Amino acid sequence: IDISTNINGIKISSCIMNASGILCCTEKELYNLMMSSSGAVVTKSCTIKPRKGNLKPRYFEWKGGSINSMGLPNLGIDFYLNFLEKKNSKKPFLLSISGLSIEENYLILRKANISSNMNAIELNLSCPNLLEKDKILGYDFSKISDFLENLFQFYKKPLGVKLPPYFEDFHFRKMAFILNKYPIYFVTCINSLPNGICIDINKESVVIHPKKGFGGIGGLSIKPFALANVRKFYTYLRKDIPIIGCGGICTGKDVFEYILCGASAVQIGTQFLKEGIPVFDRLIKELITILKNKNYSSLNSFKGKLNVF
Numbered sequence: 001i002d003i004s005t006n007i008n009g010i011k012i013s014s015c016i017m018n019a020s021g022i023l024c025c026t027e028k029e030l031y032n033l034m035m036s037s038s039g040a041v042v043t044k045s046c047t048i049k050p051r052k053g054n055l056k057p058r059y060f061e062w063k064g065g066s067i068n069s070m071g072l073p074n075l076g077i078d079f080y081l082n083f084l085e086k087k088n089s090k091k092p093f094l095l096s097i098s099g100l101s102i103e104e105n106y107l108i109l110r111k112a113n114i115s116s117n118m119n120a121i122e123l124n125l126s127c128p129n130l131l132e133k134d135k136i137l138g139y140d141f142s143k144i145s146d147f148l149e150n151l152f153q154f155y156k157k158p159l160g161v162k163l164p165p166y167f168e169d170f171h172f173r174k175m176a177f178i179l180n181k182y183p184i185y186f187v188t189c190i191n192s193l194p195n196g197i198c199i200d201i202n203k204e205s206v207v208i209h210p211k212k213g214f215g216g217i218g219g220l221s222i223k224p225f226a227l228a229n230v231r232k233f234y235t236y237l238r239k240d241i242p243i244i245g246c247g248g249i250c251t252g253k254d255v256f257e258y259i260l261c262g263a264s265a266v267q268i269g270t271q272f273l274k275e276g277i278p279v280f281d282r283l284i285k286e287l288i289t290i291l292k293n294k295n296y297s298s299l300n301s302f303k304g305k306l307n308v309f
């Protein structure tokens, strides 16, 4: 049973990898991921300078998933480029970047442009927790269009984008129309659902400090929206743009559902934080069991073949 995948030439041994932001910020976390069964290593979205991020508590888990307003804590682009230079593993690395402004993204990309050791950039257009900014870039279509138009004039290396969830067909079509104009390497759907709140009824309060308790929602409760985003972009994007699914994956069955919707690979966030490194082995085992029972030999046997009726 082959559960490997190929993202535009990047061969990934197992289609299951970590999601940006989860246990992928420090040298130790990146090393552990590099040595794990994660098919690739996705780094924490980085900025030009190191950031401490928002005040704590900024993360909270409940059975339905997670809420976070981390505020982009990271060690800065130079740390991640240096880690990539000195790593000696063949495992693919997706370097996630998330500048606080278009200009900062240009600065980061110019630095990344000279690094040879990363397989692709995952350009984060969807961080919902930036106090400094009021808008999620992924919802500003004209700004994104101008940004990508300029970006692809100078950036010629593999670059994919990480999108926020969309909910209206018009928005999927609009975003796909923009992305279809460029050599986009992959699209990761979705980032957390922006600006939810969780409540502690004992304290009669919110559960995280930043932004009066508003934060990105992840985990099981967002899976229906994430699956829909994968399916919509699978329908509207150029057929040569692979989709990486992300959002609420807890079991091998969830992974199967994403591939059925058209994903070529998946990323694990909240469940990875809950379970740790062993989550990858468990999901691989569960997915292989499902493929065996259904007599599928590889992901291509059923990728995108979701039935409607």
Ligand SMILES: O=C(O)c1[nH]c(=O)[nH]c(=O)c1Cl
Pocket: 021, 045, 068, 069, 070, 071, 072, 073, 098, 124, 126, 127, 128, 129, 191, 192, 216
């Ligand atoms: O607050 C964060 O660091 C954060 N949190 C998220 O849920 N998604 C993101 O892309 C980022 Cl950058």
